Structure formats: structure tokens, C-alpha cells
Amino acid sequence: MAAPVLRWCCPARRWILANIDRGPRHGRGAPTGSRSSGKRGQSSVAQQPLVTAQKPRKGEHQWAAVVGLEIHAQISSNSKLFSGSQVHFAAPPNSLVSFFDASLPGTLPVLNRRCVEAAVMTGLALNCHINKKSLFDRKHYFYADLPAGYQITQQRLPIAVKGSLAYSICVGKKRNQVINKTVRIKQIQLEQDSGKSLHDDLRSQTLIDLNRAGVGLLEVVLEPDMSCGEEAATAVRELQLILQALGTSQANMAEGQLRVDANISVHRPGEPLGVRTEVKNLNSARFLAKAIDYEIQRQIEELENGGEILNETRSFDYKLGCTVPMRDKEGKQDYRFIPEPNLPPLLLYDSASLPAGADPQQVINIDQLREQLPELPSVTREKLVQQYGMLPEHSLTLLNEVGLLEFFQNVMKETRAEPKKVTSWVLNTFLGFLKQQNLAVSESPVTPSALAELLNLLDQKAISSAAAKKVFEELWRSGGKTPAQIVSEKRLELMQDQEALEQLCQATMEEHPQVVMDLKKGNPRAINKLIGLVRKATLNRADPTVIKEMLEKQLSS
Amino acid sequence: VVEHLERLALVDFGGPEAVARLERAVAVADRLRAVDTDGVQPLESVLEDRCLYLRSDNVVEGNCAEELLRNSHRVVEEYFVAPPGNISLPKLDEQEPFSPS
Numbered sequence: 037m038a039a040p041v042l043r044w045c046c047p048a049r050r051w052i053l054a055n056i057d058r059g060p061r062h063g064r065g066a067p068t069g070s071r072s073s074g075k076r077g078q079s080s081v082a083q084q085p086l087v088t089a090q091k092p093r094k095g096e097h098q099w100a101a102v103v104g105l106e107i108h109a110q111i112s113s114n115s116k117l118f119s120g121s122q123v124h125f126a127a128p129p130n131s132l133v134s135f136f137d138a139s140l141p142g143t144l145p146v147l148n149r150r151c152v153e154a155a156v157m158t159g160l161a162l163n164c165h166i167n168k169k170s171l172f173d174r175k176h177y178f179y180a181d182l183p184a185g186y187q188i189t190q191q192r193l194p195i196a197v198k199g200s201l202a203y204s205i206c207v208g209k210k211r212n213q214v215i216n217k218t219v220r221i222k223q224i225q226l227e228q229d230s231g232k233s234l235h236d237d238l239r240s241q242t243l244i245d246l247n248r249a250g251v252g253l254l255e256v257v258l259e260p261d262m263s264c265g266e267e268a269a270t271a272v273r274e275l276q277l278i279l280q281a282l283g284t285s286q287a288n289m290a291e292g293q294l295r296v297d298a299n300i301s302v303h304r305p306g307e308p309l310g311v312r313t314e315v316k317n318l319n320s321a322r323f324l325a326k327a328i329d330y331e332i333q334r335q336i337e338e339l340e341n342g343g344e345i346l347n348e349t350r351s352f353d354y355k356l357g358c359t360v361p362m363r364d365k366e367g368k369q370d371y372r373f374i375p376e377p378n379l380p381p382l383l384l385y386d387s388a389s390l391p392a393g394a395d396p397q398q399v400i401n402i403d404q405l406r407e408q409l410p411e412l413p414s415v416t417r418e419k420l421v422q423q424y425g426m427l428p429e430h431s432l433t434l435l436n437e438v439g440l441l442e443f444f445q446n447v448m449k450e451t452r453a454e455p456k457k458v459t460s461w462v463l464n465t466f467l468g469f470l471k472q473q474n475l476a477v478s479e480s481p482v483t484p485s486a487l488a489e490l491l492n493l494l495d496q497k498a499i500s501s502a503a504a505k506k507v508f509e510e511l512w513r514s515g516g517k518t519p520a521q522i523v524s525e526k527r528l529e530l531m532q533d534q535e536a537l538e539q540l541c542q543a544t545m546e547e548h549p550q551v552v553m554d555l556k557k558g559n560p561r562a563i564n565k566l567i568g569l570v571r572k573a574t575l576n577r578a579d580p581t582v583i584k585e586m587l588e589k590q591l592s593s
Numbered sequence: 594v595v596e597h598l599e600r601l602a603l604v605d606f607g608g609p610e611a612v613a614r615l616e617r618a619v620a621v622a623d624r625l626r627a628v629d630t631d632g633v634q635p636l637e638s639v640l641e642d643r644c645l646y647l648r649s650d651n652v653v654e655g656n657c658a659e660e661l662l663r664n665s666h667r668v669v670e671e672y673f674v675a676p677p678g679n680i681s682l683p684k685l686d687e688q689e690p691f692s693p694s
Contacts (some may be wrong), residue, residue: 114650121655129671130661134654138661150650171637180675235677243672246661375637380645398647 040543090300102309102330103268104260104299107275108253109285110229111154117228117252118145118188125291129245137250139184144378149400151226151252152195154284156384156405158254159196159224161278161412168384170195172226172376177369180244181231189255191373194225195382197443201258202414203274205266206429219271222257229253248292254285260299264323264332272296272324277413277435289321298328301345302335310335311345315359317352327352331359416441424448424455430463437467439477446484453491461491465505469512483509488518500579503528530577537578541586544570555591563587 113123121134136143159166171193174186199221209215231249233242256275262268276294279285287294287453296319301312315331318324329354335345350359385391387403417431434441444462451458466487470480490511494504503523510522523529545552548569555562570583658671667674 040623115648115652115654120651120653121646123653129657130673133658133661134657135657135661136654138664140664146648147645148650149647152647180673233675234672237677240665240677241669242675242677243669244675245672377638377640380638380640380643382645397649398644400647482650 065182099307099336100305100337101300101302102260103262103264103328103332103470105258105262105268105272106297106299107256107258107272108229108295108297109254109256109275109279109287110294111151111254112283113148113150113252113284115148115150116250117148117151117226119143119250120146121250123251124247127247130247131139132247133249136266137183137246138488145188145376147379147382148252149397152382152384152400153405154252154282155195155224155226155254156400156402157282157409158256158284158411159199160402160406161282162196162199162201162221162224162256164199164221164224166196166384167193168386168402169193170225170382170390172592173373173381174380176372176374176377179230179233180242181233181246181249183231183246183249187228187230188379189227189374190225192375194223195384196224197222199224201271201275201278202542203267203271204428204432205270206432212427212429214432217261217267217271219261219267220259222259224257225255227253227255241497260301265328268298268328269321269325273321274413281410281413281416289319292319294322295319298331300328300331300335302339303379304331310339313345313347313348313359314349315348316362317354320354323352326357327359330357334359348580369520391590424459426459430459433463433467437477440467443477443480445486447467447488447491450485450488451491451495453495457495458491461487465508469508481513482508486519488510491556493519493523497579498530498532499523499528500530500577527575530579537574537583538586538590540573540577541570541583544573545587545590552591 067421077564089186110123111117114547115121116134116137118133119136121137122132124132134143136145156166170190172188173191175189175191176186178185200218201221202216202218204214204216207215212418215261229248229251231244231246233244235242258271262271272294276287276289277334279287279294285293289295298315298318299312300315301310303310313331313335315327331350338345346361349362351362352358353360384400384402387401390399390401417428417435420431420434421428434444440462444458447458447462448455466480466482467590469482470477487508490507491503493499493507494501499507504525506528507522510526511517511519514522517525544566547568551562551565551569555566566587567583571578571580662668662671662673665673
């Protein structure tokens, strides 16, 4: 069965002990850690689907990696989850903090309606079952940026459970084979964010800013259905696109609005799952896949050398490019979960169960929210494929690159050229230039209008394909001029005068009788030589195919 | 367990009076079993059937940094000062916001 092979290996890649070039080696772990599978309060080890036991070939080490993710997304709302202070990224320290956020005695949590709606919408978009009754709990731990000493979360009965997230990865040498994958979603829950701590090691103190304390978070728990860094990174990217399309979170990793923790373990195919480690502090899209792959390799190396994997929490050090253990996470944390006594159960309704005469401000109708769901990325991509006949992998690239889809659509609005041409120019030429100079779409020197005009000229056959590329280069460099200006300046227009071209053809043939004889003798390359000569005569302003037709016509007459 | 309880309760279970007292206490607690709780969901709070109020998403609080900072023993430039938190090995010299949640 082909499926299991793909399931535990990143497309056709087997995890083999590899020599990775990294910084200081960590001491070989003394076998002190427990070998238990480490069930934590919230997430549990998923059922491993049956994998056909393959005997590892002699001398070859085969490993399967299992990756689960816990993703925290900051809800895009005006005020915080349980208080009326503002949610904003950059602000003077402790200026966006209410008495409740500072956990002053006598304050109580008051649930923000917008956050609940955001959670329900996200659950619906991810095919989850929405729990009509969900409960809030307290998760206790001591840390300076958690003034109350506990975080209000939903451990027992979260707002949404059992969903799925579909994503596609491109494989193959040219990355043009699209494989569709799914990862199950264990649950989505509402919880509070903590404040920020800045470590001042010099003066041995920590500075606390509570602006972020109490901001609403959606924790999305993905089951360990992924098998490598690339799959995890792609799934996270798709989730980002969905959250942004819904408007429930801006999901900007750079601003800390999307944070990912990974649970990683390795095992030999056919054997039970290995001990898992948790890697925290994965806050960069660029390093997500790297960090996960590093940890997988580290675990494989450790086990290959006879060591043991400790059920510990590690952090990814961006500078060193490796994962390091977190000192304070040794041993199990007892979070002493208790029901949040200040919040009754959260009840949601659908159109059937909506109580009559209820205050609309005080009730949330799941069906109404479902109807109001905006278009999801997968639907947008499908529409692009249907409307413009583009390949699925192209639609993936268009949506993946920030601002590219809008650029493409703006070009389409102003041009008469065929969608396939536009797609090709945007994805190959335009994107190629952007990547070469490491620019974002918003920083592009070429506007959609300029590209549209250029493609119109090409479509009208006013210029040749090669000339168009030259014009594009010039547009990129100069920025100010229009395509028409560049074409006339550089005399790149195609010859429109048929008679003149015919005369040139005649003249060229008369000047080179040898080549004509060669052609008549049946030498196929002679025609190309002739075409080349005519082109030179026209100063490269004639389309080779047109020249060929003309020559052939004249020769046969 | 008994030793553990002894230490916690500071009661010596050695003597017969102590044992008798304990037996009486257990008998009182046993009366709970007289209540039939089949099919009844455990209660967590007597406010369970109250309506959970939903607040509109408006900014109505905040902007009281000065007031809040007055509560703190030590303050540095509008930040609360706390003893050094737990940091991961090896020492990171960057200001990475750390949250163990």
C-alpha cells in the first residue's frame, strides 16, 4: 500500500541518520529520564494508524517521525478576553492594563462576545464539532508575567473539538506534484495570554509588561499526524491563511500573534511510539521546519548511539540552530486544574434551540455565524483553478505569497491577455525578480497596471516575447516609465509593415544564394540560418515564426 | 496514608480515643452515601445555571499605568520588577519573551 509509505516519511524521504553540521554537541543524555510516553494534562498520544512493518534493510536505519502541534493564535479583537482593556501590539509598558489584568483583588472576569464568535467561526472553518456547552478552568503555575498565578483556559470541555485541517505540499524535482494531506484537530479552546517578561541578566531581575496579559488566545491542538518539518510548516501556513481569511486572527508570527509548540518523537516503523519532547519558542515561520527537523535528527542520533530520549521541554536557539533543554521544565508540572468558579458554563445555540425573546446581544447563534463565514483559502484556490484554468500548484503559490493574489487580480482586471499568460508572467517572471532581490510584493517597483500594459502589447503582437522580457527588466530598473515609452525608446516594436518584411526576405535570399541552395537541397538547418539573417536585417524586430512563414511562401512560389 | 494524615493533622492516632474519634468522623461523612446520585451530573458551583454575560468588544479600561505601578515594590521605567525568572540553558542574552504556558 503506497499510503503508509507517504504517511510516515516526508514525500519519499526516509529518515536516515545524517551528519548534520551544527554547533556545540550536547552531552550524551544520561539515562535518567523516564521512558514513559508522558501523557500531559491536555494532549494525549494519538492512535497510530496501522503501518505495515517493514524489516529495515541491513545497514540502513529507518525511522518514522511523529509531529504534533499546539498553536496559539491571538484573537483579533478590540478588547481583551475577560476585561475591557485594549489589545494593541506596541504601546507604552503597562498602559493597556486594567485592574483585572493586574489581578488586583475584587476584580472578576467578564467574557468578551467577539472572542467567543472568533472561536466558533474558527471551529466551523476547521470542520469541528462546536460544543454547545463549554467550561472554563484555572490552570495554576507561578510566573512573574502571570499576576493571578493561574491562567483561565478550557481544559475539561473546550469550545470546539474533532476537526480537520487540509493542506497541500508540492513534491517532485520541479515541485509540481501536489499531494493533499489532512491533519486532525483535537480541539480549539479559549484562553488568556500572559504578560511579557524581559530578562535583565545584568542586574539579575526581570521586567514585566502586562499589556499582553489577558489578551484572548485560540489554542488549536493538532494531532500528531505530521511526519516532518515541512508538513508542519505547511499546515501552520494554511492555518494562518484561514485565520486571516476569517479575520479571527492576524496570525502574524513576527508580532507574536501566532506561536507554535511542537511535540516530536521518533520510532521504528511497526514499533510503538517513542518518548516525546516538546519544543517551545517556535515563533518564526522560517525556522519552524528547521527546528522540527533538527529535533527529529537529534532524537534519531541519540537513539542510534544507544542513548535515551527524555520526556522534556526544549527551546529552539535561533542563533545556534539547535534545540536546548529548558532548565525549569524538569519534572512534571502540576497545574492543579480547578473549574473557574467565577464563570458559569458558556452556552451556544443554533437556530433550532435559540430561546424565544432572547436578547440577541446575549446569545450566540452557531448557524448564523456559519452563514456569515467568509470565503476560505481552499475555496479561493478552487475558484482560481476553475475560472482561469490554472494548475493547482499555481493557485497554491498565488495564495502563499503575501499580496500576490491581489497583484494577479489587479493585472487581470486591466489586461486583455489570456489568463494562462498572466499566470505565467506573474508566477515566473514577476515572482522570480522579487525572490532574486528578496522583496515583498508590496515593495515591487512594477505596478499591476504596468504589467497589464506590457501584456497587452504582447497580446497585440506589437512586441515579441523576447522584447517583452527586456521591457520588463527595464520597468523593474527604472520604475517611472511606461512599457510603451520603453518600447519606443529601445525600438523594440515588431515590424508591422508586411511589404517591407517581404522585401527584406527577398533581399536576404538574393544576398545569400548559397544558403538558398542548401535549403533547396533539403538541409533543414538552412532555414534557421535564413531566419537568423532576416532577423538581423530587421534589427530583431520581426517575429521568427512570421519570417519563417514568409520565407517558405516565397520559396515555394 | 495514616502516617501522612498524622503528620498533616497533627493528631496522634496511637490512642484509642483518637481512633474512636476518627471512626465517628468517618461515620458522619458516610451519611453522604445515603443520597442517590445516579445520573446526576456533579455540580461545580451553585451558579452553574446562571447566564454567562457576554460583553461587547469595546475598550473601556486601561491607561492607568501610574496607578498600577504604585502597587509595586520596585519599578524600572514603567515596568514591574520581579526576581529573575527561570531561563533556559545555555544563557540567552537576547530579550526573548518567555512564557512557559
